Amino acid sequence: MSPAPASTASSNGANGTDVSYVDVAIIGAGPAGCMAADVLSRFTDRGLSVRVFDKRSAKLDNGQADGLNSRTLEIFESLGFIESVEKEGSRMSEINFWNPCPDTGRLVRTAKIPDTIPGLSRFQQTILHQGRVEAHLLQDAATHSKGAILPERSMLPESLEIDESVVDDVDAYPITLTIRHLSDEESNPSGYKGDENGTRSGLFRSSLLSAAEEEALYKKQQEQRVETVKAKYVIGCDGAHSWTRRQLGVNMIGDQTNFVWGVLDMKPLTNFPDIRMRCAIHSANAGSVMVIPQERDLVRLYIQLPIQVVPGERVDKSKVTPEFILETARRVLHPYTLDTDHIDWFTGYHIGQRLTESFGKHNRVFLAGDACHTHSPKAGQGMNTSMQDTWNLCWKLGAVITGVAKRELLQTYSDERQVVAKTLIDFDTKFSKLFSGKPASADDVDDGVDLKEFKDVFATGNLFAAGMSINYTDSIVVGKDGxxxxxxxxxxxxxxxxxxxxxxxxxxxxxxxxxxxxxxxxxxxxxxxxxxxxxxxxxxxxxxxxxxxxxxxxxxxxxxxxxxxxxxxxxxxxxxxxxxxxxxxxxxxxxxxxxxxxxxxxxxxxxxxxxxxxxxxxxxxxxxxxxxxxxxxxxxxxxxxxxxxxxxxxxxxxxxxxxxxxxxxxxxxxxxxxxVPKVLPPDWSKVAKQEIAKTLAVEEVNAI
Amino acid sequence: MSPAPASTASSNGANGTDVSYVDVAIIGAGPAGCMAADVLSRFTDRGLSVRVFDKRSAKLDNGQADGLNSRTLEIFESLGFIESVEKEGSRMSEINFWNPCPDTGRLVRTAKIPDTIPGLSRFQQTILHQGRVEAHLLQDAATHSKGAILPERSMLPESLEIDESVVDDVDAYPITLTIRHLSDEESNPSGYKGDENGTRSGLFRSSLLSAAEEEALYKKQQEQRVETVKAKYVIGCDGAHSWTRRQLGVNMIGDQTNFVWGVLDMKPLTNFPDIRMRCAIHSANAGSVMVIPQERDLVRLYIQLPIQVVPGERVDKSKVTPEFILETARRVLHPYTLDTDHIDWFTGYHIGQRLTESFGKHNRVFLAGDACHTHSPKAGQGMNTSMQDTWNLCWKLGAVITGVAKRELLQTYSDERQVVAKTLIDFDTKFSKLFSGKPASADDVDDGVDLKEFKDVFATGNLFAAGMSINYTDSIVVGKDGxxxxxxxxxxxxxxxxxxxxxxxxxxxxxxxxxxxxxxxxxxxxxxxxxxxxxxxxxxxxxxxxxxxxxxxxxxxxxxxxxxxxxxxxxxxxxxxxxxxxxxxxxxxxxxxxxxxxxxxxxxxxxxxxxxxxxxxxxxxxxxxxxxxxxxxxxxxxxxxxxxxxxxxxxxxxxxxxxxxxxxxxxxxxxxxxxVPKVLPPDWSKVAKQEIAKTLAVEEVNAI
Structure with missing residues (x-):
């Protein structure tokens, strides 16, 4: 946008690397990054430039997040591709609660509630896996930017510097990024490949990995080109172990719990009658399962795993195998049977709730999505909140960069979204504790989970979970009571x-x-x-x-x-x-x-x-x-x-x-x-009386 | 499907040309041909093979037919891509009738009716130009056939022979086609290119051309490869001048009228208030205009042209220019203004109603669409009836070729669709006469059009025009009263x-x-x-x-x-x-x-x-x-x-x-x-009573 260096121009940097300029650099092509690209794509015809860097070589095509809440679907309608998402996805209608019967010990259905509160939105919670969601956003961004916005994959960021002396100069490019071009091999973790049965593992990007372990996956094997990018703004959409966040020296605050869960996406063969319903199943002594009916006849199971967590130590990933997760699910569902002829994907995670200290720096570098807030996936909030972060940020960024709005507008991103993130963390803390606990027994009421309370939290949490409880406070863009x-x-x-x-x-x-x-x-x-x-x-x-x-x-x-x-x-x-x-x-x-x-x-x-x-x-x-x-x-x-x-x-x-x-x-x-030239009425003076049959005298409508 | 020659195999024919085998050869990739391909695509995983030949080098991307009636939209829902068509198209809601006021001579709005009869279908008439419709059908056919069905363009059929001795042998390939591979230049009429303003002409494929004139457009300039294709079935979807029909020696029966119309697709600049409504406008003395609001902010105008037709002679095409058509429209709309900054496409046509003597031969070669019935385009029936022809034919063909149904089923195609075609021709004869006549004057009541009658024909014709009046008669697949x-x-x-x-x-x-x-x-x-x-x-x-x-x-x-x-x-x-x-x-x-x-x-x-x-x-x-x-x-x-x-x-x-x-x-x-192995109920005997708190005693739902 600035008249200075053309955003597409490149030149040689001091150390012999390429130097190019861009208005917005997005680090990470997950849901938050793809949404950012799509929202910004509406400004490209006014000259705004965007680049999206992702360290991985390929987009996901199964697994990961899968829940789209009502609010996200409304946003997709606003972006213009809701029809395709509704067509592809699995719409959820009802939640069924299954609990042990105190008299017989049998697993029984104890309650049913609608999945989305009726009347809340035109759109009901829908399941579509993250890879398809990213594909829709990127396709839309490419269309609106006439092909200018396409993710650049196998691109590993290596350094980020901010020239603090010019952060208030709207025309400046205060951020210098260096990005390493990886080879395909270096940026394609083995988890993408799947085993001989076509089952892929999500462990290589799960919360069971440390930042160092994840980073090691992308360690360069050979010398590759390093590019220098000067940016006006950077958005770090690079997940729980956010590289961008670490460059800013911003910490995540929060705790891990003792709960470890496994996830299986599978084609089930079962006599459990509610396998196409969302279900919350608490067994008496074998843990909990959550059932999520997916698209393509798949079903996702979230399964509490009997893995002992030593406080302060990382969970042993090698225990988290599809067979072990399935076997655990069978124990919860017993005596209902659970077999499968295809496991599509699996992963494990260690529940924790953490919130970033800050959503960015100088309103020049922003953090969004999992880079700001991590929590358990079962309430289906991660992908939604992440996309809604950049949905909030990027119209503001577009308006500021194209010279329409003041830079002060950008501060409302952090002000508005920090409140949402805090609410999410609090909700998830309560929700996952109830979900992971075992039912209270007569002898042990204090430690157990009251299943009536569980269902009530679920029902009242639905407003929040649908994304409908957001009410942004008074600010320069929200005028309530002054x-x-x-x-x-x-x-x-x-x-x-x-x-x-x-x-x-x-x-x-x-x-x-x-x-x-x-x-x-x-x-x-x-x-x-x-x-x-x-x-x-x-x-x-x-x-x-x-x-x-x-x-x-x-x-x-x-x-x-x-x-x-x-x-x-x-x-x-x-x-x-x-x-x-x-x-x-x-x-x-x-x-x-x-x-x-x-x-x-x-x-x-x-x-x-x-x-x-x-x-x-x-x-x-x-x-x-x-x-x-x-x-x-x-x-x-x-x-x-x-x-x-x-x-x-x-x-x-x-x-x-x-x-x-x-x-x-x-x-x-x-x-x-x-x-604007007005349209003038017809000049009736130019119409002469014409000879027409009286039989045709039909009254003009509205002429009465 | 037959064990004999593999349908994909090729060998050398007697005259040195290639010989290949296919179950169904479709001649012409217009709406009827594309629908045929899509309907048959569901049988490709059972081994059915299909080839689609089109003499033109490129698909249409503007102009031509544009009306999709309710029934066609229901078919698109059944095929699975209605969402995209509804998203892209322009839904029509109301028809407004404009007529000269007998007292003042002014053009006035005399009636309004809903465009589609309310309650008739979930889908209302929608405008989307033929090229996009073809694209949706071909995309769907490619998806369902896993890429096996793709149109082969620049392929000109040269001969068709039927070996009548084997037409009743289900495994035989009685039809021999020869197809010439054209060069791009030979198969790309200049009309596709458009003039310096980006306006394309549809005249090169309009009813103003004779069969010989159209054929001359594709005359070979140089020697190209000629391929021999042995087919079990052929569907001639090759339009009003159908080459397939002429090979069968089947005639079209019917008359031309004296009416010549022009068509303009344009971005209008006007003070006429109903330009986004479907309108039927009769002027006192300057002819008629029909307004069709299209997608992409375009509007189509059908305009009766003041061109004298000499009975038995062809209309002089050179008179049909965009300027002349626009000028004629202005006279009808006067004193409303009509300007434009872009004319997208234009054509002209000479109204006639003709019906084929027969829908095919031996139930081996079938004719469909314009090859069977031609009429005026204003009632929006051509593309709909054409697609509905092959929608009727091709599931039968699929069932017969895959050995599921008897060959007798194929006879119901002609029996069912001939009735529909006859009704269409009769409707259009009445409709276009009313539309093309000038309003009856006091002196000349017999010759003129009673505009009340016109509106009534329009309103009652709506049931037919929506595609909803079809009621197939008793047959081997329709069991009514025996x-x-x-x-x-x-x-x-x-x-x-x-x-x-x-x-x-x-x-x-x-x-x-x-x-x-x-x-x-x-x-x-x-x-x-x-x-x-x-x-x-x-x-x-x-x-x-x-x-x-x-x-x-x-x-x-x-x-x-x-x-x-x-x-x-x-x-x-x-x-x-x-x-x-x-x-x-x-x-x-x-x-x-x-x-x-x-x-x-x-x-x-x-x-x-x-x-x-x-x-x-x-x-x-x-x-x-x-x-x-x-x-x-x-x-x-x-x-x-x-x-x-x-x-x-x-x-x-x-x-x-x-x-x-x-x-x-x-x-x-x-x-x-x-x-089919049954799913057995869970074995409750394996569940022992378990210790659970009485406080959790929640009633099982439905257990009361």
Whole structure:
């Protein structure tokens, strides 16, 4: 972005290595890194450059994380590829709890609850393994960047230096990375290959490995090219043993437990009836199993292993074999049988909860995903939280690098996500302790797990686990009650929405095409803020006048749209007004709406109706959002779908104040509405009376 | 499939050319040919071989047909790629009628109707251009055939001979084709290239060309390789000027009209308010325009051109330019303005309705699509009917070639589709006459078009146009009232379904996973017949006993499943029983159902419940189908989703009789249920009483 060294240019460094420049270097192509690449890909047509480095030679194609919660699926909808994920994945509907019967000792089903709380989201928790998730994100990033963003594999970072003297200079490249190009052999751990039965091990990247052991896997065997990369920003998405985090000298704080678990992805042959349900199974004395039905007829089992952990020592990995894990599962499920004709993947892990001291340094190097928080995998939160970290970070980074927003915006990443990470760690500590303990016996109530409590924690944890409990606090991009210097919302205008929470979808009807769709489908992620204008029933003249007044503000050179949008971009690319009115659709024509901020000439995608549709019923969006059709509301939705502000159509000062906190006026003076040529009505004076049969006199619709 | 010459083998022919063998040769990779390839791709893993020849060097990437009706979209769901088509396409919701006002002469909107009749299908008419449709079908065919089916382009057929002496020998290759390999240059008409503005012409393949003119485009310039292909079956999908049809000496019967139309795909700049609606616009004196909103913000206009047609002579193509078409559209829309910054594609056509004398020869060579029926494109029927032709033909062809069905089954292709083609031609004759006429004037009522009648034809034609009016008559695969020797159904058992019509979807819940889905999503096209077993409320013992009796029949060596399924295939690959019961889901376990025909061990995809779901409400499938929860029903759904038979659980004789008409018993003696190992219940005797706290005494669910 800076006029200085072209981001694609390279030259020779002092020590003879190549030197190149890039806006953002992403270390690690796991879920957090792939999400970062995809979110940033929407800025490449404005000149932002991205490189993604991964030390491994190949992407995963089985195993690892597999749970996608409702919030992640909403994000995939916003990115535009939810259909493929839903098609491929295994949607989970119900959780069944199995426990020993105190009278007979038999394993019995003691409770059923829905897997995702009904009504929480349009999307229910879905299982799709990490490799496919990464592939979708990378494919989408490649499409949106026209092939510019592709992961560079077998690339091992070796050093990271920050020139602290220029970290506040927006045009500077304060970070110097050196990256070693590995050979395929050096970067392809044997775990990828699988054994003679096609079973692959995930142990080589599990929490049973120390950082040193993992690092040793990629030790260079021969001299390879070393590249020097100067970056404006670096995102460390390089996992629990994060190399980036260690370069920053940032520690992980937390404890290991005494619990060791194994994981098997397999095609089961069993007489256990709930093998296609998510199940939490506690045996009387043989430990616990969690069942996760996967895609491709696979089932994942999480199995508590009878392995003695010596405090302070590492677990002996050699004990963690597929046969041992399967045998342990059989003991828990006894007398239900468990056989298999194919084990796809296995791993083991030692439960611990650790949280990073810091999410980065100087708002130039950021940490995300497992590099910041590690915990047990059973609640299905790791991949989700990791992707949601960079979903939060990267629209901010894109806005700052393209000169649209102030650098202060970047501080909200750490402020917002640290709270989420802490909540996750606390939830997982409680959840995995309950899961790993054995049921309380009559003699030993204190030590055991009360299975009623377990089910209750599970049920209440579901809101959190779905990713729906996030409510970002007041900040320069979240204006609730005006605390911490933030702007004050008028939440009563949209009583069922909450500032700081994600904007949820309702069905609306396109005014120009009469086609019904979910509103979130029609305002996908583009990097822009949305100003959702709810002007109410504008068939009433006073409400249309109110909308016209608001439109006149938006058109004026001083409005947030005009001021912050450079005139060489489409007028909706930075702050995008989208109108949802509540008049009867056929009572108004497109051209009854003010141009260009409400009905943008020749653009039919920014004006919607809350009302009945021909084929999909009535979305009742105003009702869903708690917005009055008389009073209306203006809802500012951040690029990541979180609500930044709720205010009224008269409160343009509040809008000004909100955006002024973090936006930078366009250097070219902005894009006032007057620069957009209006579409004029037809010239009826040119139509002469024509001779037509009276028999054809059909009334014009809406002409009555 | 025959043990004789391996289908992939080649040898030298008498005249030194290559000779190879194939089960099915498809001539033409348009919508009909691509659908044929995709439908046949499900048989390639049973050894069926397919080759697709196209004389053109490249697939289309704009223009041509663009309308997908509800029925086609249902077929795409059955094939498994509806999500991508819905994502890419432009869904149409409303048709607006614009007509001259008799008082003022102004163009006014006189009526609105929904584009697809609400409630007719889950899918509404969607616009996606032919090239993308072909791409989806070919991609799917390649996936299912593991890359074996790929179109061979620049391949011009030169001769077709049928050895009539062996047409009844199922193992013979009676057809000899010679195919010339063209160079790229020879097979890439200039129309593909586009002019300096990026506008491509479709004239080189329009109905304005004679067969000779079209053929001349592919005339060989130099000597190329000529290949001899011996085929069991040939499908001519080679369009209105079908080379295949001419080899058979089959004629097209019908007339040309005096109407010439132009087509423009463009990005419009206009003040006409309904440019994103489908519109039928009649001007007083300047002709008609039809507006079709397309994907990628394009709009298609069909425009009646003021070109004088001399009866018996061909239209002068040189008049049909984008400028002339646009100028004509402007006159119709006047005083609404119409400009554009990009014309993507244009063509012209001379309206005629013609129908083939015959759909093929000896049930060895088949004609499909435009090779059988040509008509005007405005009703959006060409691409749909063409694909639905081969959708009908190719599952039959697959069943016959793989030895599952008798050759007599093939005769039903022509019997079923000829009726559809005739209806199409009659509909289009009426529809296009109304569309092309000018409004009736007071002086000239007889000659003009009554615009009220026009709208009514449009509205009633919608059922036909959606592809939903098809009701195949009694035959060996459709058993209605026993006429024509067909089997007799008991239609009253499913009073809202109709034998001969397509089976429509209702939501059901998977018994094993509690996940709700559309039933048609869960019984995708595989080439198998479905026996949908609706046993009613099987929580009632007498109804469960009835199901058990039916299951005992299915398990027995004499049942249609056992008899017609070779034992080396999965037991559901030929005739697939899928059960939808109406008991409360949690009142029964999987293992309460009879194995293996109802609950197939370790297969959780063949047992569903009609009842409430956690996240998607209650599908009320029995109610939707008009099936009693006391009486139940058995519905036989053909591989193409049409209903072949409705009968009762006791009527196993009817089932036997139905399938005996067209199926061939498996040569290896079949696949009785006794060959499937059952899953046995757990051995509870092995569980000792275990010490567990009384505080944990939680009631087992469903144990009350």
């Amino acid at each position: 605390s911490k210097g933030a702007v004050r919302s008028r939440p009563e205008l949209a009583s069922k929405l909450a500032v700081g929470e994600r904007f949820f979808s309702a069905q609306v009807v396109n005014h120009a095409s009469a086609t019904a769709d979910q509103l979130t489908t029609r305002i996908p992620y583009t990097g822009a803020f949305r100003i959702l204008v709810f002007p109410g029933d504008v068939a009433k003249p006073q409400l249309m006048q109110r909308l016209e007044k608001f439109a006149a503000y938006l058109d004026s050179p001083e409005s947030v749209v005009s001021k912050y949008t450079p005139s060489n971009l489409p007028r909706w690319s930075i702050i995008d007004p989208v109108t949802i009115h509540a008049a009867e659709r056929t009572s108004l024509e497109l051209y009854d709406f003010p141009q260009p901020s409400i009905f943008h000439p020749h653009n039919y995608k920014r004006l919607y109706v809350d009302g009945p549709s021909h084929h999909r019923g009535d979305g009742k969006a105003y009702e869903a959002y708690g917005i009055s059709k008389e009073e209306g509301a203006v809802v500012v939705v951040r690029p990541d779908q979180y609500i930044g502000l709720i205010t009224g159509l008269e409160d343009t000062d509040t809008l000004d104040a909100y955006f002024a906190q973090f936006m930078l006026p366009a250097k070219d003076g902005g894009f006032p509405g007057s620069k | 006429s024509k020797g067909a089997v007799r159904s008991r239609p009253e058992l499913a009073s809202k379904l109709a034998v001969g019509e397509r089976f429509f979807s209702a939501q059901v819940v998977n018994h094993a996973s509690a996940t709700a889905d559309q039933l048609t999503t869960r019984i995708p096209y595989t080439g198998a017949f479905r026996i949908l077993v609706f046993p009613g409320d099987v929580a009632k013992p007498q109804l469960m006993q009835r199901l058990e009796k039916f299951a005992a029949y299915l398990d027995s060596p004499e049942s249609v499943v056992s008899k017609y399924t070779p034992s080396n295939l999965p037991r559901w690959s030929i005739i697939d029983p899928v059960t939808i019961h109406a008991a409360e889901r949690t009142s029964l376990e999987l293992y309460d159902f009879p194995q293996p025909s109802i609950f197939h061990p370790h297969n959780y995809k063949r047992l569903y419940v009609d009842g409430p779901s956690h996240h998607r409400g209650d599908g009320k499938a029995y109610e939707a189908y008009g099936i009693s929860k006391e009486e139940g029903a058995v519905v036989v759904v053909r591989p193409d989703q049409y209903i072949g038979l409705i009968t009762g659980l006791e009527d196993t004789d009817t089932l036997d009789a139905y399938f005996a008409q067209f199926m061939l018993p498996a040569k290896d003696g079949g696949f009785p249920g006794s060959k």
